[in-house]
Amino acid sequence: MSGKKERNKERREKRLQEISLLRTIPYSDDQRWWSQETVAVVTGANRGIGFEIARQLAGHGLTVILTSRNISVGIEATKALQEGGFSYDVHQLDILDGESISAFVEWIKQKYGGIDILVNNAGVNFNLGFDNSVEFARQVVDNNYYGTKNMIKAMIPVMKPSAASARIVNVSSRLGRLNGRRNDG
């Protein structure tokens, strides 16, 4: 392994150790800006990273709404999470479907009045190397860019005004970074 790769690996491992250590330190009461009244919505939470984000937010005591484009799968995921002893709410949501988004926003307004946190996690990727295609690229841009943008536009009006807790978290990827890319075209 080259010196640079070796150093990068060491840096990554050190960072992972730091993160593991931070996770073991409980938050003190004055550090907790959230409570059970803090409502967090996670998109694409029926599996993968979204599922884990939902689990950890509920573990910290927030009210978590798990969303899934297939409601049956979402309900199953919610049941699996509830076995961990925390409560979750669940709703259907497809970030590419305007009607699904509108129905979700209406439900949020009626049931919760608004939300504090939006985690835009839903996304697709096709890391297929040379087997990739323009069609897959289009699906990535549709879901990961326009889908996320749809959600931000729809949810900002129902975000509760709060200096402490209102936030939108966009789960992204290093693959989406444009810096350092050459334009050979």
Ligand SMILES: NC(=O)c1ccc[n+]([C@@H]2O[C@H](COP(=O)([O-])OP(=O)(O)OC[C@H]3O[C@@H](n4cnc5c(N)ncnc54)[C@H](OP(=O)(O)O)[C@@H]3O)[C@@H](O)[C@H]2O)c1
């Ligand atoms: N895993 C990685 O190494 C990695 C690295 C960098 C970034 N990310 C990003 O992290 C996020 C989660 O990744 P993951 O690995 O957990 O992916 P995953 O296991 O493929 O899960 C993606 C989730 O997004 C949902 N989804 C996709 N399109 C949707 C739509 N139109 N409406 C609603 N939900 C939709 C999927 O629903 P279905 O179950 O119905 O398909 C699934 O719940 C993605 O945004 C991804 O780009 C992941």
